[in-house]
Amino acid sequence: MRAIAVHRGESQPRLREVPRPDPGPGEVLVRTLRVGIDGTDHEVIAGSHGGFPEGESYQILGHEAVGVVAEANGTDLAEGQLVVPTVRRPPGGGSNEYFDRGEPDMAPAGAYVERGIAGAHGYMSEFFTSAPRFLVSVPASLAKTGFLVEPISNTEKALEMAYASRSTFEWSPETAFVLGNGSLGLLSLALVGQGEFERTYCLGRRSRPDPTIDIIERLGATYVDSRETPVSEVTTAHEQMDFVCEATGYARHAFETIDALAPGGVGTLLGIPSDWTFEIDGGRLHRALVLENKALVGSVNSYVPQFERATDTLADYPDWLTDAIITDVFDPAETDVVFETGDEHIKTVVEFGTR
Numbered sequence: 001m002r003a004i005a006v007h008r009g010e011s012q013p014r015l016r017e018v019p020r021p022d023p024g025p026g027e028v029l030v031r032t033l034r035v036g037i038d039g040t041d042h043e044v045i046a047g048s049h050g051g052f053p054e055g056e057s058y059q060i061l062g063h064e065a066v067g068v069v070a071e072a073n074g075t076d077l078a079e080g081q082l083v084v085p086t087v088r089r090p091p092g093g094g095s096n097e098y099f100d101r102g103e104p105d106m107a108p109a110g111a112y113v114e115r116g117i118a119g120a121h122g123y124m125s126e127f128f129t130s131a132p133r134f135l136v137s138v139p140a141s142l143a144k145t146g147f148l149v150e151p152i153s154n155t156e157k158a159l160e161m162a163y164a165s166r167s168t169f170e171w172s173p174e175t176a177f178v179l180g181n182g183s184l185g186l187l188s189l190a191l192v193g194q195g196e197f198e199r200t201y202c203l204g205r206r207s208r209p210d211p212t213i214d215i216i217e218r219l220g221a222t223y224v225d226s227r228e229t230p231v232s233e234v235t236t237a238h239e240q241m242d243f244v245c246e247a248t249g250y251a252r253h254a255f256e257t258i259d260a261l262a263p264g265g266v267g268t269l270l271g272i273p274s275d276w277t278f279e280i281d282g283g284r285l286h287r288a289l290v291l292e293n294k295a296l297v298g299s300v301n302s303y304v305p306q307f308e309r310a311t312d313t314l315a316d317y318p319d320w321l322t323d324a325i326i327t328d329v330f331d332p333a334e335t336d337v338v339f340e341t342g343d344e345h346i347k348t349v350v351e352f353g354t355r
Contacts, residue, residue, distance in 0.1 A: 002332050003125035004350065005058040006045050013045060013061060015335050023129045029071035030083060030135070032352040034329075035124045036064035036147040037339065038183065039249065040117060040272075045339065048274060050118040062124030063087045063116035066138065066146030068355060075132045082142065082355070083135040084149045084311070085128070088112040088301055089120055105157065105301040114301075124332075126352050136307040143355040145314060145322045148187060148347075152310035153302040155188040158245055158268035159195070160306070165266050165295045173242030177201045177224075177260060179231065180247035181212040183325055183347040184270070188245050190321055191313055193219050201238060203231065203248075206343060215324050231256035241265060251276045254296065258285045263292040268299050 001020045006013045023029045041061055043049035052059045069081045077083070088104040090096055091113050098107035116122020138146045163171070176197040178189045181204035189202045200221040204212060207225075216223045222238065229237045231253055240262030246253050249271030257267035288294060302310075314322075328348040330338045338350060 001126040002352070003060045004062070004332055004335055004338070005060045005121075005124075007058045008052060011045065013335055013339060015332055016058070018060070018125065020127050021129045023071060023073045026073075026075065027129045027131050028069050028073050028075055028077050028135070030067040030085070030128050030130060031070040032065060032067045032123055032126055032128060033143060033355060034066050034147050034352070035062040035122075035350045036151070036183075037062075037348045037350070038064060038151060042339065042341070043272075044117055049272065050114065053113075053120055056121075059116070060121035060123075060125050061116050062122035062350070063114065064147040064150040065123035065128075066142065066149070067123070067128070070127065077132050077135070077137075082138050082140055082146065084138050084146050084307060085115065085123060085130050086134045086136065086303060086307060087114050087117065087150065088303070089115060089134065091119065102303065102305075105303045105306075124350060133304075136304060136311060138311050139315060140355070142311070142314060145326070146311075147349065148314055148322065148325075149307055149310045150302075151184050152187050152191060152313055153306040154184070154270060154299070155191050155245065155247075156306040156309045156313065157302040158188075158270055158297075158299045159191070159243075161297045161299050162243055162266045162268050165297055166264070169264070169293075171242075171264065172196070173265075174198045175201070175239060175241045175262070176243045176245070177203070177234065177241040178221075178245045178247060179203045179250075179253050179257070180271070181206065181216060181223075182247065185247040186212060186215055186325055186346070188247055188270075189216065189219055189221055190317055192243070192245065193221065194313065194316065197243070199239070201234070201241070210343065211324065211327075212343075212346060215321070218320075232259040234260045235262075244268070246271055249273045252278065255280050255285055257296065258288050258294060261288075261292075261294045263294070266295040266297060268297045270299060272300075
């Protein structure tokens with residue numbers, strides 16, 4: 001079968017033939033429909049994040065996928081059922097306390113592998129296998145967009161953690177600020193716009209005309225150009241933010257978020273920055289956290305409950321939004337252009353088949 005993989009010592013993924021996997025006991029075979037590409041894939045390709053499966057000379061990419069059960073193999077799933085796979089798996093195919101508790105997203109390094117990212121092959125192939133407990137059933141209407149469940153699930157978890165961190169007092173947030181106008185930022189902006197937030201903002205670094213700015217404003221949010229208004233100055237230019245969702249991986253934003261927050265506000269950090277040493281006024285920021293009851297929360301990965309909520313969220317998104325975010329759909333053979341980046345590309349998809 002066809003698969004897109006990155007090989008050791010190479011910086012450009014390529015299409016290769018690999019054996020079609022056979023489902024083991026209690027596993028199903030899934031026929032892949034679509035696989036999304038995000039910043040993590042580019043980090044894996046560059047070698048700055050993740051790692052190859054043990055003993056393998058290549059890694060099949062892709063962690064955002066939607067597919068159809070091709071062989072149910074005696075499980076409770078039905079052949080023809082549309083499914084979205086979660087990302088983390090127990091190392092060695094066994095289990096551990098984090099997976100037994102249904103909390104693999106809270107597992108430390110070494111207690112998991114990640115499909116398409118760290119230590120396990122991904123979903124960017126014509127077929128993949130999985131145990132049913134790692135698959136989330138989605139409605140047939142999401143056959144073309146279901147791969148977006150995975151990124152949305154990360155923001156679902158970020159919101160969950162934000163509310164949990166404010167659970168010791170009455171927290172009624174009105175303002176939300178999403179940092180980043182890439183695909184994750186736009187999906188996150190649409191999610192917070194569905195909630196109780198009355199006013200929403202989104203940070204970018206682009207000039208008009210620009211398709212992401214059009215999406216931001218059509219969602220009813222205010223676009224903030226970081227070249228004119230840094231995160232640390234947003235309270236002066238606009239207002240204090242009850243909730244900040246960082247989706248850039250730009251290390252300074254983690255600390256600038258503290259200035260952007262209203263008293264009692266919380267920021268969740270989703271981006272993963274590279275190493276970078278710079279100066280901050282640590283004392284001032286520390287005081288703001290303590291004296292104004294602010295919080296910063298890191299969040300990575302997600303699991304079945306967040307995937308299920310993300311499925312409902314995606315189903316409620318208007319068609320115009322997903323049509324605008326999904327800018328490029330490629331055949332697997334087009335690997336020479338699949339991983340191109342630029343302002344004209346918001347969300348790129350590899351399509352292996354249709355339902």
